[in-house]
Amino acid sequence: EAQVTQNPRYLITVTGKKLTVTCSQNMNHEYMSWYRQDPGLGLRQIYYSMNVEVTDKGDVPEGYKVSRKEKRNFPLILESPSPNQTSLYFCASSTLAGVTDTQYFGPGTRLTVL
């Protein structure tokens, strides 16, 4: 089954404790992206990647890191989480040729930083 998976689905942590949210897709997509969703603000793009070893900042990259060492994986790293990073996070992927077409989203990761 074609899908985007994220882990963990739920995470409660404390300020300053480094964490990684994993994202993996099995569709051989070149384009992958991370978003956060907050009430009243909608989805905002954090980082995106056009291919392996190619990453770019989105609208709200501060406080986040990403890496793209393999085509299928695109982890999101919070080196020192803060309460304002409490949010619902979505990973998404699409074909490069279809980067202007369908994005497939993972199920989301609900993060709470205390």
Next chain:
Amino acid sequence: RKEVEQDPGPFNVPEGATVAFNCTYSNSASQSFFWYRQDCRKEPKLLMSVYSSGNEDGRFTAQLNRASQYISLLIRDSKLSDSATYLCVVNLYTGNQFYFGTGTSLTVIP
């Protein structure tokens, strides 16, 4: 100024009604346009892309007006299953960045 703006609603309509959502975008360099549907904080799913000539998929019709920089979604003969949040999405092709509206909430009432 937000890249994409939508009326958040909520829209509460009876079954069988026709409902229309509008969305405006600020960047004239925007290249691609979409409507996504999101159910109750689940992942967004593509409803339809929006083409310059307008396009229709069953009960759903999408229109793009580049001159006025807005896109619209029309839902005819609303079903209970149409209840969801509808997200307007714009892509700046030069940067491969996506901008989402905050979403319009629709509830279809029996």
